[in-house]
Amino acid sequence: MTETHHEPGLGLYCISADTDSPVTLLRLRTLLRERLGAELVHLGDPVLDAAATGKITQRLCVPAITVRERALLDTEADNRVINHLILNPGSVDSSTGRRRRIALISNASAVADLGPLPAAVVLPALESAAAHLRRATGLDVYPLPVAADTPQDLAATAVALAPGFATLCLSHTHPAYSGAVRTALEHTGTPLVDTTAHAHAVAVTAATLNALRHKAVPVGSARVVLTGAHRGGDLSGLLLAAGVRSLTLHEAGAPAVDPCGPADLLIDLVGIPAPQDGTPVLRACPQDLPPLHMTTRRAHPLHALPALLTLAARTRRLTPHSLVAAARALAELAGPGQLLPAVDEPGLAQALTTALARDSAHPTPKPEH
Structure with a gap:
């Protein structure tokens, strides 16, 4: 072509x-x-040409042409705002740009299946994600590769960054590092959204709900097998919270055959061969994401990440209840015959954000479906 x-x-x-x-x-x-x-x-190579632009940029939000306008950016003006914040510590979000600022960080410890890499290598992937998120949310997303060789190093960096951002987002980061960051941020007041553990897990849960619905299998009576749970972050808990009562965790390398016969669905996070007993497979490896134009059948973090970041930035928290609500709402937004809506479907992020805002304002028990 x-x-x-x-x-x-x-x-x-x-x-x-x-x-x-x-x-x-x-x-x-x-x-x-x-x-x-x-x-x-x-x-x-147009790929390299696009990457060389950085894909996103900053913009000036205030005029700075006249002497009076520039005075609003001067030291005396800054000191007035600082004194206001000292007297009103709860007004940081309303008196600064922090409420719309997202730190997208990674130490390149989980880029595809390439193993640990130098932090700078992940910058193109972070810039692409920042471009998608800016387009979907309007938030200011800053791609920040971090050279951190231990979970403690990355956690310390995240805590140091927290005061300047509404929320932090982890991407291409090994679960061992993600867990340390999550623990370290618990007492900072800055929420963490994990691309894999949260956003991808929400999308996989939504796809699971629809896969079972298409087979006319009630969620509460479905037998579901999950392979590679260590890669799924909060996925196991999300599936149970969404109504799956029979969930078997399968180790990669062991035969994926249930002695009780074919399961209703196998969720594969590691790329195992299809089971010989005819169990249907939902491929959802977080290290092998589908192209954006093929996301009605396979989960992608961008299905849920824009809405989760918007919610976290607005409310300064992300709860397990919010993740379950996001999975159910995402499942309902899929078209006929689809497991998921396409990530580039117009209005998807806004519709999911609205559903989450409505659910957080009026949390009610959801029936199984």
């Missing part, structure tokens, strides 16, 4: 070509240079 754009008056053509593999791309580059000459051809 190619696109061609001609620059009038310059005699230049911009051609975009999609190839099926790096090998094909290399052959195409070689062919172009041989046929047209290296001096006439400028070759670039």
